[in-house]
Amino acid sequence: MPANLTPAYFEAEKRFREAKANQDKIAALEEMLAVMPKHKGTDHLKADLRRKIAKLTQASERKTATQRASMVLPKEGAAQVVIVGLPNAGKSQLVDGITKATPTVADYPFTTQNATPGMMEFENIKIQLVDMPPLVSGSTQFWVPPMLRRADALIIMVDLSDTPLDQLVEISMQLEELKIGIGEKKSEEEAPGWTWKKALIIGSKLDLPEENGTAEADLQALRDEYKGQVPVLGISAKNGTGLEDLRLKVFEVLDIIRVYTKTPGQKPDLNDPIILERGSTLADAAEDVHKDFRAKLKFARLWGSGKHDGVMVKRDHVLEDGDIIELHI
Numbered sequence: 001m002p003a004n005l006t007p008a009y010f011e012a013e014k015r016f017r018e019a020k021a022n023q024d025k026i027a028a029l030e031e032m033l034a035v036m037p038k039h040k041g042t043d044h045l046k047a048d049l050r051r052k053i054a055k056l057t058q059a060s061e062r063k064t065a066t067q068r069a070s071m072v073l074p075k076e077g078a079a080q081v082v083i084v085g086l087p088n089a090g091k092s093q094l095v096d097g098i099t100k101a102t103p104t105v106a107d108y109p110f111t112t113q114n115a116t117p118g119m120m121e122f123e124n125i126k127i128q129l130v131d132m133p134p135l136v137s138g139s140t141q142f143w144v145p146p147m148l149r150r151a152d153a154l155i156i157m158v159d160l161s162d163t164p165l166d167q168l169v170e171i172s173m174q175l176e177e178l179k180i181g182i183g184e185k186k187s188e189e190e191a192p193g194w195t196w197k198k199a200l201i202i203g204s205k206l207d208l209p210e211e212n213g214t215a216e217a218d219l220q221a222l223r224d225e226y227k228g229q230v231p232v233l234g235i236s237a238k239n240g241t242g243l244e245d246l247r248l249k250v251f252e253v254l255d256i257i258r259v260y261t262k263t264p265g266q267k268p269d270l271n272d273p274i275i276l277e278r279g280s281t282l283a284d285a286a287e288d289v290h291k292d293f294r295a296k297l298k299f300a301r302l303w304g305s306g307k308h309d310g311v312m313v314k315r316d317h318v319l320e321d322g323d324i325i326e327l328h329i
Ligand SMILES: Nc1nc2c(ncn2[C@@H]2O[C@H](COP(=O)(O)OP(=O)(O)O)[C@@H](O)[C@H]2O)c(=O)[nH]1
Pocket: 085, 086, 087, 088, 089, 090, 091, 092, 093, 094, 104, 105, 106, 107, 108, 109, 110, 111, 112, 134, 204, 205, 206, 207, 208, 235, 236, 237, 238, 239
C-alpha cells in the first residue's frame, strides 16, 4: 500500500537530514511522525522512525551522564577541601590569596558559578582548596551536593563584618537540607542517609570594623554554636592575618598523617609522603604503596615515633605523622 506522504512530512524530513544536534534530529523525527497519514501503509515507516527516536534519545542521555560525571572535580594532592558560604563571604579571595589559582573576586554576589580548585601548600604537601558558588537556599546546582559529600573536609566561611552567627546558622540549615552534618556525629539509626564531614569554620574580613561587638566575641559565638567541636579561625585575606595558621588548621582538621618509605641502605624521599588517615597501620601503608603488599608484608623497620631507629614493627603497628618505614616483603 502506498504511504501517500504529505509535503509537510517531506519538509520535516529535510529538517531531519540537515539537523546536526541530536535534539534537533529528535524534534524533526517527532514532527514526521505527527504529520504522517495514519493508515496501514505507513506502519513500517512509523516503527522505523520510533526506533530512530529511541536510539537518539538514549545517545543524548548517555552524554548527559558523562557530562555529569566530569563535573565532579577530581581530587588532587593530599586531600580535597571544599569551601562553602553565602555570597560575598570572601571564599574566592581566600583561594586567590592562599593558592596560585585565580578565581574571580568581586564585591557583588554570584561571581563564582563553577568549582575552581587551587593547591594550598602546607609544609611538604599540597592540599586542594575548592572555591564554590555561594549556597543559596532552594537553588543549589545539581553538582554541588555530590561535591560536598565527596570532599575530605569543608571550610565554612562567614563574613565577620556581617552577622557571622546568622550566616553560620543559615549555612548549617542548608547543609542539613542536603543531609550533610558537621560537629557531633549521629548514628546511622538516628540519621539514615546522612554523611558527616570534618569541618573548619573561618570568619573572614578580620581587618574590617565590626558593626556590633568585637571579632573576638563573634568568634566565640561561632565556637559555641557547635559546642567547641568544630574549630574556628579568624582571618583576613586582605592583609594576610591568620593565613599561616589556616594552613596548619586545615591539615589538623583533615586528621591525616604523612609517612615516608625507604629502601634498605637508602635515604627516604622526604618530599613524597604517603598520605594516610590518622590511626592507619603499617599494613594500610603497605597497601597504599602497592595493592599486593598488604598480603605480602612480613614486617617493617621504623624510624620516628620516638622509637629506636630502625626498630622492627609488625603489620598492626599504628603509624604517626612523620614516620619513616622500610617495608620487608
Ligand atoms: N576587607 C576585606 N575584604 C575582603 C576580604 N576578603 C574578601 N573581601 C572582599 O569581599 C568581597 C567578596 O569577596 P569574594 O571573595 O568575591 O566573595 P565570595 O562570594 O565568597 O567568593 C570582595 O569585594 C572582596 O574584596 C578580607 O579579608 N578583607
